[in-house]
Amino acid sequence: MPDGDDLPPPFVIRHLNPAFVDFAGRPTGAIAGARLLEAYPLAAEPGGLAEKVEHVHATGEPFRAPDLRLAALVGGVPLVTRAQVGITRHGGHVAVIWRLDDGTPRMARLLQHAQRLGRIGGFEEDLRTRRIVWNDTLFELHGLPPTAPPIALDQLPEHAHPDDRLALGRFLRTLLHHHRPASTAFRLQRPDGVTRHIRVVAEPVPDPGSGLRTVRGAYQDISAQHWTEVALAATRDQLAQSEQQAAERSRLALQLQHAIMPPARGPLELPDLRVGVRYRPAEKGHLVGGDWYDALPLPSGDVLLCVGDVAGHGIEAATGMVALRNALRGLAATGAGPAQLLGWLNSVTHHLTDQVTATAVCGLYRPGSRRLRWARAGHPPPVLLRGQRATSLPQLGGILLGAVDQAEYEEGELVLEPGDELVMYTDGLIERRDESFQASLAGLMALAERARGTAAGGADGLEEHLDHLLRYSSADTDDDTCLVGIAVR
Numbered sequence: 001m002p003d004g005d006d007l008p009p010p011f012v013i014r015h016l017n018p019a020f021v022d023f024a025g026r027p028t029g030a031i032a033g034a035r036l037l038e039a040y041p042l043a044a045e046p047g048g049l050a051e052k053v054e055h056v057h058a059t060g061e062p063f064r065a066p067d068l069r070l071a072a073l074v075g076g077v078p079l080v081t082r083a084q085v086g087i088t089r090h091g092g093h094v095a096v097i098w099r100l101d102d103g104t105p106r107m108a109r110l111l112q113h114a115q116r117l118g119r120i121g122g123f124e125e126d127l128r129t130r131r132i133v134w135n136d137t138l139f140e141l142h143g144l145p146p147t148a149p150p151i152a153l154d155q156l157p158e159h160a161h162p163d164d165r166l167a168l169g170r171f172l173r174t175l176l177h178h179h180r181p182a183s184t185a186f187r188l189q190r191p192d193g194v195t196r197h198i199r200v201v202a203e204p205v206p207d208p209g210s211g212l213r214t215v216r217g218a219y220q221d222i223s224a225q226h227w228t229e230v231a232l233a234a235t236r237d238q239l240a241q242s243e244q245q246a247a248e249r250s251r252l253a254l255q256l257q258h259a260i261m262p263p264a265r266g267p268l269e270l271p272d273l274r275v276g277v278r279y280r281p282a283e284k285g286h287l288v289g290g291d292w293y294d295a296l297p298l299p300s301g302d303v304l305l306c307v308g309d310v311a312g313h314g315i316e317a318a319t320g321m322v323a324l325r326n327a328l329r330g331l332a333a334t335g336a337g338p339a340q341l342l343g344w345l346n347s348v349t350h351h352l353t354d355q356v357t358a359t360a361v362c363g364l365y366r367p368g369s370r371r372l373r374w375a376r377a378g379h380p381p382p383v384l385l386r387g388q389r390a391t392s393l394p395q396l397g398g399i400l401l402g403a404v405d406q407a408e409y410e411e412g413e414l415v416l417e418p419g420d421e422l423v424m425y426t427d428g429l430i431e432r433r434d435e436s437f438q439a440s441l442a443g444l445m446a447l448a449e450r451a452r453g454t455a456a457g458g459a460d461g462l463e464e465h466l467d468h469l470l471r472y473s474s475a476d477t478d479d480d481t482c483l484v485g486i487a488v489r
Helices: 049-059 104-117 136-141 153-159 162-177 223-234 236-260 315-332 338-352 437-454 458-471
Strands: 063-074 077-090 093-099 120-126 132-134 182-189 195-207 211-221 268-270 273-280 289-297 303-313 358-366 371-377 383-386 389-392 411-415 421-425 481-488
Touching: 049 063, 049 077, 049 093, 120 136, 132 136, 136 211, 153 162, 153 182, 162 182, 162 195, 162 211, 195 223, 268 289, 273 289, 273 458, 289 315, 289 481, 303 315, 303 421, 303 481, 315 338, 315 358, 338 358, 338 371, 383 437, 389 437, 421 437, 421 458, 437 458, 458 481
Parallel strands: none
Antiparallel strands: 063 077, 077 093, 120 132, 120 211, 182 195, 195 211, 268 273, 273 481, 289 303, 303 358, 358 371, 371 411, 383 389, 383 421, 421 481
16 A cells, blocks of 8 residues: 555555465565565566556556566565466455466575576476476576476586586486485586586485485586686686685775764764764674664755665675765765755666665754754664664655666654654664564664663763664574664753
């Protein structure tokens, strides 16, 4: 149903029936209560699901399509499928029904893992019907056009180097006759004459009461790894060079991160404000994340306050956050409002970065009047503490940065009071695998109220409050966390 009186209306997903399956493999808790374009930002593409929903809501005319493209962005990875879709209006609500192929959710999860790990393609084969499902990566790996029939497992020896057929025979016996997971490496001889070194991993999916029916697994192109191992066996110097390059890459990423997230040395003193910052890296310390913040007086007299989260880890995330933070600083000097700044920053992200997506909250604070204007791009809303009570600022409309070419953002405004504290954060502070976003946000507000009641006053109180929030956070996703506390004096 639409939320508010905006045109076009920002639709909110109010209800999911028990049979609902997200084709991207996410739990229902991650979808229910979210805005349509936040759960499925790629639905905003021309002719996409959002356009169809808006038309049905505006005209009341039902819409049906036997084969509509559905797309989702998960962890920075676009996932696409086709589905039968029906859309109808019921009063102020719009009902969307999609029917997916039985294998669609499984393929979404396979694609998610395959693209995350890199150079891996997933498959699933029904041994009775001989129906085989490949993702696009496998056709490329085998040197076949997308219209070609997939190669069945028992046909693999015909496409392998003769010296590897014995190993493939053992692999097939273990998998198909003994019904146990199996893996092997072999040389694939493609139709174009190219030979690739491949590792295949598969597992049987038993059908209760009727034995083995389905096999699923993945192929990985390990050609580069194979030749690297050959080269490393020939010279120790090459290994030392690789280690040195990896260390340099990690050092550079860490330097870039520290440029955005320097170690905190007490609170920052700004006009009317005191700002404290905490940063907690992911559990895997070698993965430098893309979380960032900024607190900066502007030539207009306003104070820029922002928090952002670039998808991914490593040098790409670090360079992405540097680009976005510096771009926002430059754009803020124009005197534009936060909604306009995020609109421009979305265009920068989409056109001038290499497949970067990010979320952000941007605020402009006017000292003296204590007026705060703010906007959000797919990011959790800030939490306001006034007295001993914590409330979440409204979930203003705004799609994440970089998902589409052009986007508009809703702007909010409030007047802060002396003694107020505003908490801005990235999702690593609250995100849990087993509960919805709204439940996690409610937990944060309860924790903030308890911390507020025990913290001292002044600068020490702000620092104690941030330490308490970080220490007792119930998040369990091992993601980076950036936490910014803004105390109004």
